[in-house]
Amino acid sequence: MSKIKDEVLAANEAYAADFGDKANLPMPPGRGFAILTCMDARLDPAKYAGLAEGDAHVIRNAGGRASDDAIRSLVISHKLLGTNEWFVIHHTDCGMETFTNEVMGELLSKSLDTATVDDSGWHDTGAGPGSEEGRYINWLTISDQAKSVRGDVARIKGHPLVPKDIPVHGYIYDCKTGKLVEVTG
Amino acid sequence: MSKIKDEVLAANEAYAADFGDKANLPMPPGRGFAILTCMDARLDPAKYAGLAEGDAHVIRNAGGRASDDAIRSLVISHKLLGTNEWFVIHHTDCGMETFTNEVMGELLSKSLDTATVDDSGWHDTGAGPGSEEGRYINWLTISDQAKSVRGDVARIKGHPLVPKDIPVHGYIYDCKTGKLVEVTG
Structure with missing residues (x-):
């Protein structure tokens, strides 16, 4: 048996025991937006961006990169489930900068x-x-976070399956402070 | 200005104001595991699996599929950041079953x-x-959740860059109850 599996299932049991109204949430995100961010263990997008269950799509991979698969997910998010505003959020001290x-x-x-x-x-x-x-x-490594955010926002905005009127905001999450810092330009 | 952006930044400010010890979390996941799950807005893996910041990698895409990009992320998760146990968690009422x-x-x-x-x-x-x-x-659509979980677990286990001794557990999250149901076989 796996200790981790036991711990995850015990936590899940406690969560399900107090599930309440969440059983009735519809499939489309209630607040109509999506976040693309890194898989990093220190990041909890629901907490750092204030999401309740049902609010927003969250896409995560190594680096929070605008990979083909992230774009697959974003296009489904808009085309079938109605999100109309997207955030690309990389972070300080990212493992993707180390190789x-x-x-x-x-x-x-x-x-x-x-x-x-x-x-x-x-x-x-x-x-x-x-x-x-x-x-x-x-591996989609990163040499400069602001540059990778700008590049990923540009790739998403320029993709032929992405409507031109979807705002795509770029941010860097600071692992030392918990703050989101906008990447402009 | 964007109302959503204002709301996200206000929530972030509140989160950062009470950041505490999280400033000192190391990069490698403290509990040594990773979860691959769907971007669906109703799913909060930190809550349904009991994760605190720093505990585990979370990879999310449309369907929670073992895409090339998810495998890129999982290989980085093990090879550079030491996770040794992985979960593939799809869910009931998934948008990927509708097209x-x-x-x-x-x-x-x-x-x-x-x-x-x-x-x-x-x-x-x-x-x-x-x-x-x-x-x-x-688009990596899904016709049967148990089959897609089994297939994704098999793809990950069989990948040439994945060590044979990493346990990969398959689950379906029930959106009506909040419960994780194991997919066996």
Whole structure:
């Protein structure tokens, strides 16, 4: 048995025991917007943006990047479920700033196990076996957060399946303060 | 100005005002696991699975599908940030069960604006212009939730960049009760 699984199921039981009116929430987001943000464990978009269940779509991946899959999700969000305003929210101290495609391809070629990191960068545990597959993936790493937010907002706005009148706001979440800082320009 | 933006920023200000110890959370998830789930507005994974800030990675897209981008995120989650146990959580009454690739391609070819739905299916507003681009995307729709969970768990487990010893649990979240129901087999 898994300790984590037991903990998740116990927390879920407590949540479901006090579910109340949430059983009747409709499928389309009540407040008509969507947030694209990072999977980072320190981020809780419902808390940092004030969302209750039923309010908004939340899309999350490594970096909060405007990947093809994030755009798939955003287009479904607008076209079928009516969201009309979107937020792209990256954050300070993001793991995506700590490596490059080349580093990740090299690490994975040596071992699939978790690597270690120090001031000189990422190091493999040497636990092997690895796979060459990592060299064929674009990991969507980030070298500058403001630039990645601007680039992702531009990619979304310029996508042929995105209507020109949907506002797309760019923000950086500060992990030290909990604050959202707008990225302009 | 945007009313939604004002509301999000006001909620964020309140959250940041009581940020406390969260400023010191490290980047790697404290409880060492990751959840892949749907972007659906009714789902709050932090609440339904009992997560505090810092606990776990949360990856979300339309359907909670094991897309290439979700796998990119999961591999980063394990290889660089040490998660060792993953959950794939789809849900009842999912929007991804209401259409097919053909329906979405056809709807988008007529208009990018939000479609309407009734018992006979999706209908366009006729507000044009549309785009043919939607026909070139795999929307990863779902015809059977248990089957999609099993398929996504199998895709993740079989991926060449995923170590064989990472447990991947499959669940369906019930939107009427808030309960997680395990998908076995």
